[in-house]
Each structure stands twice: as C-alpha cells, then as structure tokens.
Amino acid sequence: MAEIRSIYKDYPPFLNKNQQDFLISELMDYIEVHGINIRITNLEQDKKPIFIHKNVPLTLYPSLFPSIAFKKAKAIQCDFNKLYAHIANDEEFMCQIMENLINIDEFIRKLWDIHLQTKKKGIVQPISLGIFRSDYLLEATQNSSPQLKQVEFNTIASSMGSFSSKISEMHKYLNSIGAYGSCILKEENFPKNDSIKLLSEGLANADRLYGGKDTKILFVVEAHDPFILDQRCLEYELFQVHGIQAYRVSLHSILDSIELRQNDKALLFKSPNSKIEEISVVYFRTGYSPSHYPTSIQWSARLLIEESRAIKCPTVITQLAGCKKVQQVLCENNIINKFLPENISKSLKETFVSIYPLNKSLSGQEAYHLLMNNPQNYVLKPQREGGGNNIYGLNILSFLETISESQREQYILMEMIHPFLQTNTIVQNNELYHTNVVNELGIYGVILWDRNGKIYHNIESGYLLRTKDKDKNEGGVMIGCSSIDSCVLIP
Amino acid sequence: MAEIRSIYKDYPPFLNKNQQDFLISELMDYIEVHGINIRITNLEQDKKPIFIHKNVPLTLYPSLFPSIAFKKAKAIQCDFNKLYAHIANDEEFMCQIMENLINIDEFIRKLWDIHLQTKKKGIVQPISLGIFRSDYLLEATQNSSPQLKQVEFNTIASSMGSFSSKISEMHKYLNSIGAYGSCILKEENFPKNDSIKLLSEGLANADRLYGGKDTKILFVVEAHDPFILDQRCLEYELFQVHGIQAYRVSLHSILDSIELRQNDKALLFKSPNSKIEEISVVYFRTGYSPSHYPTSIQWSARLLIEESRAIKCPTVITQLAGCKKVQQVLCENNIINKFLPENISKSLKETFVSIYPLNKSLSGQEAYHLLMNNPQNYVLKPQREGGGNNIYGLNILSFLETISESQREQYILMEMIHPFLQTNTIVQNNELYHTNVVNELGIYGVILWDRNGKIYHNIESGYLLRTKDKDKNEGGVMIGCSSIDSCVLIP
Numbered sequence: 001m002a003e004i005r006s007i008y009k010d011y012p013p014f015l016n017k018n019q020q021d022f023l024i025s026e027l028m029d030y031i032e033v034h035g036i037n038i039r040i041t042n043l044e045q046d047k048k049p050i051f052i053h054k055n056v057p058l059t060l061y062p063s064l065f066p067s068i069a070f071k072k073a074k075a076i077q078c079d080f081n082k083l084y085a086h087i088a089n090d091e092e093f094m095c096q097i098m099e100n101l102i103n104i105d106e107f108i109r110k111l112w113d114i115h116l117q118t119k120k121k122g123i124v125q126p127i128s129l130g131i132f133r134s135d136y137l138l139e140a141t142q143n144s145s146p147q148l149k150q151v152e153f154n155t156i157a158s159s160m161g162s163f164s165s166k167i168s169e170m171h172k173y174l175n176s177i178g179a180y181g182s183c184i185l186k187e188e189n190f191p192k193n194d195s196i197k198l199l200s201e202g203l204a205n206a207d208r209l210y211g212g213k214d215t216k217i218l219f220v221v222e223a224h225d226p227f228i229l230d231q232r233c234l235e236y237e238l239f240q241v242h243g244i245q246a247y248r249v250s251l252h253s254i255l256d257s258i259e260l261r262q263n264d265k266a267l268l269f270k271s272p273n274s275k276i277e278e279i280s281v282v283y284f285r286t287g288y289s290p291s292h293y294p295t296s297i298q299w300s301a302r303l304l305i306e307e308s309r310a311i312k313c314p315t316v317i318t319q320l321a322g323c324k325k326v327q328q329v330l331c332e333n334n335i336i337n338k339f340l341p342e343n344i345s346k347s348l349k350e351t352f353v354s355i356y357p358l359n360k361s362l363s364g365q366e367a368y369h370l371l372m373n374n375p376q377n378y379v380l381k382p383q384r385e386g387g388g389n390n391i392y393g394l395n396i397l398s399f400l401e402t403i404s405e406s407q408r409e410q411y412i413l414m415e416m417i418h419p420f421l422q423t424n425t426i427v428q429n430n431e432l433y434h435t436n437v438v439n440e441l442g443i444y445g446v447i448l449w450d451r452n453g454k455i456y457h458n459i460e461s462g463y464l465l466r467t468k469d470k471d472k473n474e475g476g477v478m479i480g481c482s483s484i485d486s487c488v489l490i491p
Numbered sequence: 492m493a494e495i496r497s498i499y500k501d502y503p504p505f506l507n508k509n510q511q512d513f514l515i516s517e518l519m520d521y522i523e524v525h526g527i528n529i530r531i532t533n534l535e536q537d538k539k540p541i542f543i544h545k546n547v548p549l550t551l552y553p554s555l556f557p558s559i560a561f562k563k564a565k566a567i568q569c570d571f572n573k574l575y576a577h578i579a580n581d582e583e584f585m586c587q588i589m590e591n592l593i594n595i596d597e598f599i600r601k602l603w604d605i606h607l608q609t610k611k612k613g614i615v616q617p618i619s620l621g622i623f624r625s626d627y628l629l630e631a632t633q634n635s636s637p638q639l640k641q642v643e644f645n646t647i648a649s650s651m652g653s654f655s656s657k658i659s660e661m662h663k664y665l666n667s668i669g670a671y672g673s674c675i676l677k678e679e680n681f682p683k684n685d686s687i688k689l690l691s692e693g694l695a696n697a698d699r700l701y702g703g704k705d706t707k708i709l710f711v712v713e714a715h716d717p718f719i720l721d722q723r724c725l726e727y728e729l730f731q732v733h734g735i736q737a738y739r740v741s742l743h744s745i746l747d748s749i750e751l752r753q754n755d756k757a758l759l760f761k762s763p764n765s766k767i768e769e770i771s772v773v774y775f776r777t778g779y780s781p782s783h784y785p786t787s788i789q790w791s792a793r794l795l796i797e798e799s800r801a802i803k804c805p806t807v808i809t810q811l812a813g814c815k816k817v818q819q820v821l822c823e824n825n826i827i828n829k830f831l832p833e834n835i836s837k838s839l840k841e842t843f844v845s846i847y848p849l850n851k852s853l854s855g856q857e858a859y860h861l862l863m864n865n866p867q868n869y870v871l872k873p874q875r876e877g878g879g880n881n882i883y884g885l886n887i888l889s890f891l892e893t894i895s896e897s898q899r900e901q902y903i904l905m906e907m908i909h910p911f912l913q914t915n916t917i918v919q920n921n922e923l924y925h926t927n928v929v930n931e932l933g934i935y936g937v938i939l940w941d942r943n944g945k946i947y948h949n950i951e952s953g954y955l956l957r958t959k960d961k962d963k964n965e966g967g968v969m970i971g972c973s974s975i976d977s978c979v980l981i982p
Binding site: 178229271 | 736
C-alpha cells in the first residue's frame with residue numbers, strides 16, 4: 001500500500017475504521033436501492049436461467065478532474081456529433097475507406113454490403129439518430145495542465161449512460177452526508193450528469209420526428225446482457241416522461257417478430273400480445289462485434305432493419321464511420337476540414353494524437369519504422385469496438401509476426417497517451433482495491449440528422465468517467481478492468 | 492391448478508407462454524432497477540458479512556379491491572390517528588390497562604416502567620410523532636359488498652411503506668405496457684400510493700417542529716434488517732426533498748454514541764465523523780419485540796432515548812397504546828366515545844370485530860364459553876407485534892391447556908374474519924405460485940401531536956396491500972407468508 005500515493009494532497013481522504021465502515025455501508029445500500037448492478041446469468045440446460053446481481057465495478061470516491069479539460073470535452077461534443085454525421089453522409093469518403101478494409105475484414109465487408117444493398121433498393125428513411133460517445137484520456141504534461149486526448153469515438157451502443165448518471169448522483173450524495181470524513185468537496189464542483197434524461201430525450205425526439213401515431217421504439221440487445229439494468233433505465237424514462245413504449249428483442253430472435261409493411265417499408269413488430277406495432281426507432285445495444293452475428297440469421301435481421309423506414313440508431317454507415325480507420329484518416333493533414341470549417345475543427349484536432357496506418361503506403365512504412373524504434377510508445381488497435389482487442393508496446397512486434405503484411409491494413413497504430421495518474425479505491429465483488437488509477441472521460445452526444453445534412457437535434461448529453469488500475473490497459477467496464485467513477489472539478 | 496378459480500371472470504387474465512415470459516422478465520427487471528429486494532445477511536465468524544438479495548415476495552398482478560371499502564379505509568385513517576393519539580395522552584386509561592398486564596407480561600412491564608421513570612423525572616418533549624398503520628381484512632358477506640374489518644392497529648415500526656409505493660407503481664407500469672395481455676385495467680382505477688413521500692414528510696415536519704438548527708433524525712434499526720432497502724428510501728427522500736440527514740444505529744450499539752445534553756436533555760449523537768449532532772426525531776424500526784432487547788443494554792438505550800428531548804416515533808406509551816388489549820377494550824361498549832365524539836367514532840366502530848378478554852371477568856368467562864362451543868370461529872392473539880404469534884381455531888384449545896389461567900390475561904380472543912377470496916400469482920424466490928388468496932389492506936397515517944391534545948399534522952399517508960395464500964393464516968411479510976400487492980379499484 002505504501003507506494004500508492006496521491007498526487008493530490010489529502011485526496012482521497014484518510015478515513016478511520018468507523019468512517020470507512022460508514023462509507024461502505026452507505027455506498028453498498030445506495031447501489032442496491034438504485035439498481036446499479038450487473039447481471040450474471042447462469043444458464044443450465046432445460047432449467048430456468050438463474051440471475052446473480054453484483055455491483056457494477058465503481059470507485060469509492062469521485063476522481064478529481066481538471067475543470068478546463070472537462071469543459072472543453074463538453075464544449076466540442078456537438079461539433080464531434082456533426083463531424084461524424086457529415087462523415088456518415090459522405091458516401092464517397094466512406095467508400096474509399098471501406099475499399100481497403102473489405103478485402104481483409106469480413107465483418108466490415110458484411111456490414112458495408114448491407115449498406116450497399118440498402119442503397120441499391122433505395123433508402124426510405126433519410127433521418128439517422130446518433131447516440132455517440134467521445135472517449136478521452138488526460139495526457140500528463142510537464143508544465144501546463146493535463147491535455148485532453150481522444151481515445152476513440154463510439155457511434156454504436158454507447159452504453160453506461162444510466163449507471164454513470166446514477167453514480168454521479170451517488171458520489172455527490174455520499175459527500176453531502178459526510179461519508180468522505182473531514183473532506184468536504186464543494187457541491188458546485190460536482191458537474192451535473194443528466195445522461196438518462198438526455199439520451200432518452202434523443203430517442204423520444206427521433207420518435208416524434210418519425211411522425212407516426214402510437215409508434216414504439218425497439219431496443220436490439222444481447223440475450224443475456226450483463227448491463228440490462230443500465231438499458232432498462234432508458235426504457236422507464238422513455239415511458240414515464242415521454243409516454244413512449246420500448247420493446248426489447250435480440251438479433252437472434254428478431255426475425256420471428258418483424259416484417260416490413262409492403263407499401264412503405266414501415267418496420268412492423270409483433271408484440272408479445274401479438275399486436276402489430278409500428279417501430280419508429282431501432283436502438284442497437286448490440287451488433288458491433290462479429291460475435292453478435294454467429295449465424296446468417298443475425299445478418300438477415302440487420303439487413304431487414306436497415307432497409308426499413310424506421311430511424312436507425314445507428315445506420316450501418318454511421319456504425320462504420322466509428323471504425324478506427326476513419327479516426328486515423330481524420331488525423332491526416334486537414335482531412336477533417338472536408339467536414340468542418342477550420343475555425344471549428346481546430347479545437348477537435350487539439351484532442352487528436354498521432355495515428356498511423358500500418359499498410360504499404362508511405363506513411364504506413366514510416367509508422368513501421370517509428371514502431372520498431374520505440375515500440376513502448378504505441379498501441380495497435382483493430383477496427384473492433386468493445387474493448388479487449390488492443391495490443392500494447394513490445395507485444396506489438398511479436399504480434400505482427402503472426403499476421404501477413406496485407407492483414408496489417410486492419411490495424412491502426414496509435415501513439416500511446418501517457419496519462420495523468422491519481423489514486424482511488426475501486427469497489428468490485430465486494431472487495432476494495434486502493435490503487436493508482438487512470439481516468440477515461442466519455443462525453444455522450446445525441447444528434448438527429450438527415451441525408452441532406454439538415455440537423456434536427458444536436459446536444460451534449462452527459463458524461464461517463466471510467467477509472468482503471470494504471471497497470472491495466474483496457475478500458476471497457478464489460479471486461480472487468482475498469483470501474484465507473486464521476487468527476488469533481490478542480491482548477 | 493384446476494381448483495384455483497377466480498371469483499372474477501377473466502381476472503387475473505390468462506396469458507400464453509409468450510405473454511407470461513414477457514410479464515416475468517419485465518417484472519423481474521423492474522424489481523432490480525428499483526431495489527425492491529430483501530437482504531439476507533450471512534454472518535460467518537471473523538468474516539465480512541455476505542449479503543444476498545432476493546425479491547421481496549410480491550404478486551404478479553394487482554388485486555381487485557372494492558372501491559367503497561378502500562375509500563372508507565382511507566377516509567377514517569385521520570380519525571384513527573387521533574384516537575390513538577388521545578389514548579396515548581390518557582395516562583389514567585393506559586394505567587388501568589397496564590395494571591393487569593404488567594404482572595404477567597415482562598416485556599410490557601419493562602416498557603411501562605420506562606414510561607413511569609421518564610414521567611417521574613419530567614417529560615421534556617411534549618410532542619409525539621406517530622407513523623401508524625391500520626390493517627384490515629375484507630369480510631365476505633352474503634348480499635352486500637365485502638366489509639372492512641380491522642385486524643390490528645400498528646403504532647410502532649409500521650414498515651413496507653417504500654416497497655408498497657414502488658410495487659403500486661410497478662403494477663401500474665406493467666399494465667400500461669400491456670404486460671397483462673389483453674386485460675387492460677383503467678389507469679384511473681390504480682389508486683395513488685405516495686407513502687415514501689408522505690411518511691418522509693411526517694418525519695420532516697417533526698424535525699421542523701422540534702425547532703433546532705441543522706438537527707438530524709435517528710433511525711433505530713435491527714443490525715441486519717432484511718428490509719433495510721425499504722428504510723433507505725425514506726432516508727434518501729428525507730435528504731433529497733427536505734435536506735435532512737438521517738443516521739442509522741442499532742439498539743445494541745446506540746449507547747456508545749448518544750448522550751443527553753445536561754441543560755436541556757437534547758439527544759446528542761456522535762456521528763461516524765465524531766461530529767456531535769443534535770437529534771430532532773428518533774424513528775424506531777425496531778424495539779417492538781422482546782427479542783429486540785436481549786440484554787439490559789437495549790433497555791438502557793430505550794430509557795435514555797425516552798428521557799431525551801428528541802421527538803420519539805413512537806413514545807413508549809404510544810407503542811403500548813397499540814397492544815391488543817387496548818384494541819379489545821375499545822370494542823367494549825362505547826369506550827371509544829371517551830376519545831372521539833359519537834358521530835366520528837361510528838365509522839371506526841363499523842370496522843371492529845368482536846374481541847374478548849380471556850380473563851376471569853364476566854366477559855372473559857362468556858368468551859371462554861363462546862370459544863368452547865365454536866373454536867374454529869376464533870383467533871387467539873398475544874400482545875405482540877410482528878406476526879407469527881397467533882393461534883387459530885382448534886389449536887387454541889390445546890394451547891390454553893399449556894398455560895395457567897392467570898396467563899390468559901395476556902391474550903385476546905378475536906372473532907375470525909371470513910375473508911373475501913380471489914386468486915393471484917405470488918412471486919417468491921424466483922418461483923410462481925398461482926393460488927387462492929386473502930388481501931390485507933393497511934392504511935398508513937402520520938400524526939404529530941402534543942400532550943395537551945394539540946394536533947400539528949394529521950394525514951392519511953398511502954397504503955400497503957399484503958396478499959397471502961388463503962391457507963396460511965399469518966400476515967407479516969417478514970415471515971415469508973405474505974407478499975406485497977397493490978389495489979385496482981372495482982365498483
């Protein structure tokens with residue numbers, strides 16, 4: 001424990017045994033009352049599934065976060081929303097990027113095929129909904145305050161909005177009741193985190209824009225998603241605040257319950273009561289990984305949805321706009337100015353780190369040399385979402401030996417960010433781990449736009465702070481390395 | 492299954508497999524997100540306690556409930572609140588009742604002693620808070636609609652207010668989203684159930700009336716109460732809506748953290764941060780059973796609290812006003828008119844069933860004969876709260892043989908209510924039991940009054956519907972025989 005020292009004096013606070021017991025019992029009960037749990041489903045053949053609920057990994061204390069960086073991340077979110085909306089509208093640009101990927105990446109090829117097939121038949125729904133999240137690390141600097149550096153931009157299934165909102169409230173509550181001992185953080189330094197409200201509002205606005213009567217929203221989900229309780233909060237908010245019902249269905253079984261209305265390709269869903277419901281919005285909380293499409297059934301389902309008149313969150317092309325290759329190309333000289341005026345793109349570009357292709361192009365070859373000279377300075381990333389796929393430092397070299405040169409096109413090489421460290425205590429499986437941590441800030445954004453570039457709704461929609469042990473490289477809460485946190489702003 | 496037939500045509504509705512799966516998954520997720528769980532604590536020596544959370548037993552469907560009876564129960568609650576406030580203020584009346592009990596019931600003697608000791612030293616807090624619940628069964632009648640019959644009146648630790656409020660919301664939600672199949676109950680027939688809001692408001696008003704500055708409320712609780720999540724909701728509401736913090740402490744450990752201020756007997760509590768806090772209100776969620784006082788420590792704690800300037804919810808005498816003997820005496824001719832004018836007491840008396848003493852008095856001897864002639868028509872009840880202590884029908888005869896005649900004074904003999912039956916499905920331990928059920932309606936009431944009879948606040952505060960298998964006689968949710976339900980009003 002002795003090596004774990006905070007860079008902040010007296011934070012997290014030292015608590016005596018009494019105070020610690022008080023904090024833990026307050027936190028544990030808060031989690032249970034507010035349903036901040038992940039669900040583990042035990043499936044035994046021929047038996048009812050058994051659910052076990054465990055607290056979602058989270059931090060005991062909110063993390064201190066530089067106010068300038070936090071406000072900047074929020075301020076640029078609407079421009080990032082616009083940027084990705086414009087990219088998804090730019091068929092030519094996307095086509096160029098896909099051209100190289102589809103030959104070596106079957107998953108991307110199949111998705112792109114769905115887009116092309118749909119385009120060929122005629123796109124009947126010009127409007128798209130994006131529920132995005134831009135993720136950042138804070139790069140430690142020698143002299144100035146830490147700099148915001150973008151890790152990735154998520155265009156599909158940006159999750160944890162409900163839990164992050166609840167955990168922000170929880171940390172604020174724990175502070176207010178004195179559960180952090182003599183350390184009293186000022187309430188005005190806890191930024192508001194309204195993601196449940198704002199993400200639901202985005203879905204509701206899309207429903208209204210669709211313009212049907214008594215339409216429903218369809219959540220496409222994994223059959224036994226551990227984060228179902230995070231998703232459910234959006235459903236309850238949609239129903240209670242907006243009067244809109246959502247149904248849940250898996251990619252595996254959806255074909256049994258949907259069809260397109262002949263005249264206008266409206267997506268019709270057969271409810272558990274065998275009522276035929278018109279779907280206004282399809283909200284994907286799955287579909288971003290090859291493992292979500294084990295058979296052709298899931299692919300057929302995705303195609304049918306894409307062809308429908310329902311507003312997709314996201315469309316296939318919007319999903320593909322979030323692949324790492326696009327992020328890499330945006331880092332190339334002034335490409336971003338294709339989509340945004342220079343005075344706007346400037347702030348966005350400040351958050352970019354160097355990203356290189358690893359192909360036979362000139363910059364690919366240069367990148368290879370940079371990597372050979374200084375491998376510990378890089379991370380290799382595939383096009384996949386969802387975490388758990390990245391390769392770090394020296395491991396990159398041995399990994400590259402296992403794939404052919406043409407396969408390298410699938411990867412991008414990203415400069416390693418040297419993140420700002422602090423200490424915190426992670427609560428997981430009822431155990432506490434006091435450790436040096438890295439914070440990853442995600443800003444949610446919701447945008448509704450059409451193929452002509454008209455924007456109907458564009459807002460920054462709350463945040464997610466994920467905190468992980470500094471010695472663990474991956475960020476996904478799903479894979480158990482990262483915990484949900486919240487920010488207390490500091491100068 | 493064939494014998495279980497509803498008296499209501501088409502209710503509960505028949506659901507096919509799809510509809511049933513939909514309903515169960517909606518219900519189970521709702522429970523988890525809203526923390527409607529009981530906590531089982533596994534204590535192993537020298538190890539951290541392990542918590543297991545299970546859904547509180549509840550019904551799949553709301554029960555149909557006659558509107559007239561429901562409205563009557565609500566309408567008379569404030570008068571019942573007043574009645575018991577007046578009784579608790581009537582030293583002479585209570586003294587008479589206690590006189591006979593204290594010689595044979597040690598628990599009651601010890602409580603009454605606390606009251607007498609406190610009175611001797613001088614009562615420094617004239618104001619009392621009552622959070623009451625009046626419990627009723629519906630008596631089936633041949634011709635008219637079912638009649639409301641009072642089972643008991645709770646003056647201490649009236650629990651389940653939060654869960655009942657949440658389950659009312661849940662049944663309404665399940666109905667709205669079509670989870671009850673083709674059965675669509677009208678939304679206006681789901682009565683509002685604001686117990687979380689109203690019970691907390693009562694505590695907050697008591698805090699204000701106490702008149703201190705930055706005072707806190709103390710919840711006195713069992714160390715490992717399975718219903719902690721029900722209690723927590725009141726704490727969160729108190730803090731979020733009224734800005735009042737509550738601390739939790741057990742009768743066992745409270746003496747380590749409280750003392751009386753010398754000059755005014757203000758109750759001072761040492762918080763986990765070692766801050767000395769003045770307590771405005773002590774809210775007992777324990778202390779109603781001899782098992783809550785295993786040693787003299789708990790008795791000393793109760794005495795110290797009683798002597799303090801804090802407002803008690805309840806005072807010892809208010810707690811004792813809830814004993815069965817008082818309920819029995821109130822049934823005697825016109826005794827109730829000592830406390831309430833006849834035009835008001837009339838409606839209350841309509842809910843009374845015949846209750847007899849079993850002592851050597853004339854009516855006690857008469858009762859004994861009634862019992863011998865028709866034992867299956869009676870239930871024998873001790874003075875205890877909390878359920879699990881009653882003896883029914885033929886069992887009474889063999890039980891009476893095991894106790895001395897003088898001990899009979901501890902019991903009251905109550906006419907058995909022949910309750911109105913319907914069918915429902917109980918959800919417990921992830922299993923469903925479709926069965927004939929009996930409904931027990933509890934109406935919460937909050938009253939703030941002083942020893943001069945001045946009433947500061949008196950409201951009906953929501954309801955609890957508990958539903959149990961008709962073949963199980965006990966009602967407490969604690970003892971696993973009864974499940975939480977909600978009402979849908981019918982003509």
